[in-house]
Amino acid sequence: MPELPEVEVVKLFLEPKLLYKTITKIEILSPKSFIGDSSLVVGQKITKFSRLGKQLSIYLSNHLILLVHLKMTGQLIYGGFMLGHPTSTINPKSTRLVFTFNDKSKLFFNDQRKFGWIRVYSSKELKLFQSNLGLDIFDPKFTPKYLFYQLQKSCRPVKTLLLDQHYFAGIGNIYACDALFLAGIHPNLPANKVTRSKVLKLHGFLLSIMRQSVSVGGSTARDKKYLKPDGTSGQNQFFFRVYQRKGEPCLKCGTKIEYLKIGGRGTFFCPKCQKL
Numbered sequence: 001m002p003e004l005p006e007v008e009v010v011k012l013f014l015e016p017k018l019l020y021k022t023i024t025k026i027e028i029l030s031p032k033s034f035i036g037d038s039s040l041v042v043g044q045k046i047t048k049f050s051r052l053g054k055q056l057s058i059y060l061s062n063h064l065i066l067l068v069h070l071k072m073t074g075q076l077i078y079g080g081f082m083l084g085h086p087t088s089t090i091n092p093k094s095t096r097l098v099f100t101f102n103d104k105s106k107l108f109f110n111d112q113r114k115f116g117w118i119r120v121y122s123s124k125e126l127k128l129f130q131s132n133l134g135l136d137i138f139d140p141k142f143t144p145k146y147l148f149y150q151l152q153k154s155c156r157p158v159k160t161l162l163l164d165q166h167y168f169a170g171i172g173n174i175y176a177c178d179a180l181f182l183a184g185i186h187p188n189l190p191a192n193k194v195t196r197s198k199v200l201k202l203h204g205f206l207l208s209i210m211r212q213s214v215s216v217g218g219s220t221a222r223d224k225k226y227l228k229p230d231g232t233s234g235q236n237q238f239f240f241r242v243y244q245r246k247g248e249p250c251l252k253c254g255t256k257i258e259y260l261k262i263g264g265r266g267t268f269f270c271p272k273c274q275k276l
Helices: 004-018 123-129 144-151 158-163 173-183 196-215
Strands: 023-028 046-052 055-060 065-069 074-079 095-101 106-111 117-121 258-262 265-269
Touching: 004 046, 004 055, 004 074, 004 196, 065 074, 065 123, 117 123, 144 158, 144 196, 158 173, 158 265, 173 196, 173 265
Parallel strands: none
Antiparallel strands: 023 095, 046 055, 055 065, 065 117, 074 106, 095 106, 258 265
16 A cells, blocks of 8 residues: 555646646655655756556656655645645654645655655656566556466466566555456466456456546555545545455355455455355
8 A cells, every 4th residue: 555546646636736836845854765866856846747556756847757656654745835734634753755845835755664765766767767567557558468468477376466566567455356356266366377258357347446446536444544645535445345354244245255365465355256
């Protein structure tokens, strides 16, 4: 967390708020959270936003790029010029970076566990850094054929492969669990054993549940680590199919949802609808 839909929500929220604003100050409260020379960023205007998988890129007028990776607990919270932290749900102790803009508004980078970061890159450096990522799930080239042939490359559990960012950029635990459930695929099934017909279903469900999540502001799970930039929660958690529903009845057949760990990641599934 956050996954592709949550980062897309952050991008869509910040883009109209920050586009063409100038960064006038950066407060670095945690040195490990900002990598690069901040003096190259101060005084620069934001010219574009883009996203690849779970990574957000903020382009500057001097052609440098701020790459944001929220990792497990990172948040980008935007406050107007009258605000400190814009909501009481934010813990100021987790603030690592503060960006101030020419209109006095502020962007807070919060990260409780300090795994996330913002790095300064040139376009060449960014391209090299992201060269090992698979296709973004919202890329038009992410087709059922592409998904099938990527799965054919490995005998690892299909759930593990879906989470491997070298194959697919943006899929995380929430959407892998729910898409596999909707497609009727057991998460432990070897990836190269998934049939073409099942892959077609999986592809469609991955796209549909991610697009749905974006439309409702992303998933704020029980840990409350993901928040939208205005400090409010997303609503997609109310649409979870199996994720975080251990012991609850399956929405299709009523069987209790089970939980196991696959590749070190908590996995939720219905033993009846997703037979191995």
